[in-house]
Amino acid sequence: MSNFYDKISHGLVSELRPWWQVGLSGIRLSPFTLLGTTVVAVSWYLWLTKKSTRGMPPLPPGPPGLPLLGNLPFLQPDFHRYLAKLSQTYGPIIKLQLGSKICIVISSPSLTKIILKDHDTIFSNRDVPASAIEISYGGIDVAWSPNSPQWRKMRKIFVHNLMSHSSLDACYELRIREVRKMVKHIHEKVGLSIDIGEQTFLTVLSLTTSMLWGGAFQGEERRRVEVDIKEAVVEIVELVGELNISDLFPALARFDLQGIQKKMRKIWLWFDGIFESLVENRMKIEGSREETKDFLQLLLEMQQKEDEKTSLSLDQIKALLMDTIVVAPHTTSAAVEWAMAEMLRHPEKTRRVREEIEEVVGKHNIVEESHLPKLLYLDAVLKESLRLHPPAPLMVPRSPDRTCTVAGYTIPQGSKILFNTWAIQRDPKVWENPLEFEPERFLNDPGKGDYHGNNFSLFPFGSGRRICAGIPLAEKMMRYVVATLVHSFEWELPEGVDHDLSDKFGFVLKKSTPLVAKPTVRLPTAIQYL
Numbered sequence: 001m002s003n004f005y006d007k008i009s010h011g012l013v014s015e016l017r018p019w020w021q022v023g024l025s026g027i028r029l030s031p032f033t034l035l036g037t038t039v040v041a042v043s044w045y046l047w048l049t050k051k052s053t054r055g056m057p058p059l060p061p062g063p064p065g066l067p068l069l070g071n072l073p074f075l076q077p078d079f080h081r082y083l084a085k086l087s088q089t090y091g092p093i094i095k096l097q098l099g100s101k102i103c104i105v106i107s108s109p110s111l112t113k114i115i116l117k118d119h120d121t122i123f124s125n126r127d128v129p130a131s132a133i134e135i136s137y138g139g140i141d142v143a144w145s146p147n148s149p150q151w152r153k154m155r156k157i158f159v160h161n162l163m164s165h166s167s168l169d170a171c172y173e174l175r176i177r178e179v180r181k182m183v184k185h186i187h188e189k190v191g192l193s194i195d196i197g198e199q200t201f202l203t204v205l206s207l208t209t210s211m212l213w214g215g216a217f218q219g220e221e222r223r224r225v226e227v228d229i230k231e232a233v234v235e236i237v238e239l240v241g242e243l244n245i246s247d248l249f250p251a252l253a254r255f256d257l258q259g260i261q262k263k264m265r266k267i268w269l270w271f272d273g274i275f276e277s278l279v280e281n282r283m284k285i286e287g288s289r290e291e292t293k294d295f296l297q298l299l300l301e302m303q304q305k306e307d308e309k310t311s312l313s314l315d316q317i318k319a320l321l322m323d324t325i326v327v328a329p330h331t332t333s334a335a336v337e338w339a340m341a342e343m344l345r346h347p348e349k350t351r352r353v354r355e356e357i358e359e360v361v362g363k364h365n366i367v368e369e370s371h372l373p374k375l376l377y378l379d380a381v382l383k384e385s386l387r388l389h390p391p392a393p394l395m396v397p398r399s400p401d402r403t404c405t406v407a408g409y410t411i412p413q414g415s416k417i418l419f420n421t422w423a424i425q426r427d428p429k430v431w432e433n434p435l436e437f438e439p440e441r442f443l444n445d446p447g448k449g450d451y452h453g454n455n456f457s458l459f460p461f462g463s464g465r466r467i468c469a470g471i472p473l474a475e476k477m478m479r480y481v482v483a484t485l486v487h488s489f490e491w492e493l494p495e496g497v498d499h500d501l502s503d504k505f506g507f508v509l510k511k512s513t514p515l516v517a518k519p520t521v522r523l524p525t526a527i528q529y530l
């Protein structure tokens, strides 16, 4: 494994800037190429759209744009806030023209319900960025695949086999090991400043890789693999969010004018090498393994049974590993970092969380997953943090598979549908004191805190048939990590550092400055830190 890893671990390109930071200046092409290709693609697309929507109601209202480029030159860096501002002027359903792509932005619970519940089947495709096709084995994974029998089968296996209670319980040992490693590591740094976001990202990444392929890499090699995986998954998310001409003018996607798809293909090749070697090594181990079963083992065993209903191709298995390794660490660590930031800002809430943990866990024990369902106030704190800081602020774009009408407006087939989760979850028409951190709002009214897809005022995990497939794991990891951090340590900001809860827009909503805090020991015995 070691030699193989050395061979494939080439430098992963960096220095990327997402489109909301660069605007159009991020596109490096000669003006003639840009103008020529734009004119052809826009004319073609407008002709097609006009033809397919002839005789139908109008498109939703929206700000005026320029010929060819539409609203592109006017986009602002804080995209979620910019869209929220536009919806105050144009209403809860607006249209933006992004090159030749029509983008519809939804900013109200009632319209979200119409689309994600009443018209769930029509809207259960994704608007797939060209770069995402490269990393997802040609778009055959769970996250980007169109609604098809193959996607339904993969999703079913993901949700019913990997995310089931029994599978997650079967790899509990792997989660304990990683969380204890985190506690030991922080304990060694007591009194120093710790970047909580970085620490939780690494912990969730280790948790995820452990669950995916167990102890395939060990010692120094494991550390190196994880450092490279971290770099790669961060880059993947940046590339998916880049302003790509291939997405603005899909007719030009094959030319990959900015080389974004090429960069993504390079990362995919690197990951594919790792996945190939993991599978090859597993195949060499004869008979069933005695130790805890990781996801790769479960998927390969299901494949060997050759049952059409539960057997995935090797590429589908690898695409599924890729989805998990890219999505889980980014989203879950962002959720943990935001919750910790809110708790540091509100010591009285932290005190209440701690009292609850102490009552359920005790001061002489350590937090275990069996304690988590009893930690109701902690649950409310996490919900409130997901309300104010949804890790996916605009959800994951959907796309209708046919032209249809919503709220009296035409929504063309293939348009990009964004849901401004961030704005809806702070809407004063829906939430009392919307900007206040008040976990108590969920204690008195449990229905209000249901985020499993039935409540269109709180949907950090989306809704409908494409709702997040990883909720059970996300919940376990968030609760386990936060409960352990709060139970094991007191946290305070370094001297001179102010509470900062401002955010930086991206595919994943991050804090604009990393959360750095100083831990001190609070448990009575040293053994609780091992």
Ligand code: HEM
Residues within 6 Å of the ligand: 142, 143, 144, 155, 323, 324, 327, 328, 329, 331, 332, 335, 390, 391, 392, 395, 396, 460, 461, 462, 463, 464, 465, 466, 467, 468, 469, 470, 471, 473, 474
């Ligand atoms: C706090 C953590 C997380 C948040 C906030 C989150 C949020 C989301 C959202 C908003 C979507 C799109 C849903 C929709 O279109 O309706 C999504 C999809 C998805 N998530 Fe998560 N997620 C989280 C953690 C995870 C984890 C840990 C995993 C894997 C174990 C995961 C796997 C997926 C997959 C595979 C999809 C695509 C589902 C599909 O298209 O059918 N997520 N997630």
